[in-house]
Amino acid sequence: MLHLLGAEGQNAISFDLELALYCLDPEKRWDLQSLCHNFQKPQTTLDPKEPGYHAVYLRIFKNVMAEIKQELKDKGLWNLYQDLELPLVTALAQMEAYGILVDPTKLTDISLELEGTMEKLTETIYAEAGEEFNINSPKQLGVILFDKLGLPVLKRTKTGPSTSAEVLEELSDHPIVASVLEYRQVAKLKSTYTDSLADLISPETKRIHSTFNQTVTATGRLSSTHPNLQNIPVRTKEGRRIREAFVAPEGHVLLMADYSQIELRLLAHLSGDPILTDAFRSGQDIHAQTAAEVFGLALDEVTDEERSAAKAINFGIIYGISSFGLAKGINLTRAQAQEYIDSYFLRYPMVKAYLDGLVELGKKEGYVQTLSGRRRYLPNLKSRNYALRSFAARTAMNTPIQGSAADIIKLAMLKVYQALKDAGLKTRMLLQVHDELVLETPLEELDVAARLVKREMEEVYPLDVPLKVGVSYGPNWRDVQSFDYKE
């Protein structure tokens, strides 16, 4: 459980120290020298090769830890460290050690099929281009599309015409562009998800043992590496196939439990807005409800398109909205987007006041906070540079929501971990994907485990609105059915 900070093999600090520093300021990066400089008086110079290094190191560690403990207490962050982040280490270690079972033949099948598709698409693209080139190279692709075929340049990057998916969508009337988009999708799946995933299956356990990084993100979320199991495709049918390779062993199933709209529920709780709060208390379709409010309709008059626009608005609110960003998201003019935003804030004045208040408070105190008290320092709220200042303002609006959701699911993980242990169950937590937990459970435990997980997650932190958890299960991560706990 030793983590290295700074240069590999030297200046190592213990993980509990790293964790404590992360609780103090999730964005600050320390090394041993700066620690000594800040916390050790007088400053001590250290040479790892010198005899006695470890004794000196331990003395420094002890002194530094004592000072950091005091600082955590002064800032109201001691509980975050002591009762949340530190115990979570054990649960994460178990998840990493246990791993998730992956069926390599399934990965191979998908890989071979994707390869076939790529070859066909490559032929098609070469034929339409009239020559062979590296489709993976945006530069070479640009030459073909914009110089040779004369397609219009809709957007530029620093280095040349953009060939991003967004741009190519606009140009996809041309057959070569449609093929390139499809090629990109398939190539991405193959290189990122089938081939590299297969390399990470442990020969001993036949499982993939990802690393859950606890001190990386600015908001308090976890991140996952080697591989990143938090971005396995789900949106498209083709991409979702990857999930079929993540399986449960014989006699077991995977159990998925995800928080429904946890960030919007937090927005309701934190802002105290009555319309939003009532919507969640009465179990409304929140996006349809937002559409009804923003467009002045009755709930049953809302079309799919309006609901979808309202969904984009809701996400925009969470991210620190701008009319430009919203317009880009749902293909509106900027003016229309601004009208939607104005209309939203007219109907949800407490949300407006809450978000404005966050920016004000951030400016005054120098930081914003999550439910657990975790801080994010935002000095740029006072910047004279518009770009920096507005970025900081969006961060001030997003961090308390995203970070509080992270607090809640982390606490839920502790509860679930402990409850499974207390109940003597064989069910194991495998993954956390921001608002979702993936567990592995013996079939005979499914019913009791599903109820336990749902209860612990929903009751972990009572808010002004209920937390709702959807539970599903299946033989793999793709083919799941919802678990009806009333059965």
Next chain:
DNA sequence: TCATGGCGA
């Protein structure tokens, strides 16, 4: 090593 592009919540 950086830029671009793309996958997730």
Next chain:
DNA sequence: TCACGTCGCCATGAT
């Protein structure tokens, strides 16, 4: 006016 929704990880090509 500006520049343009949050947080991540990773593959690829160009430098």
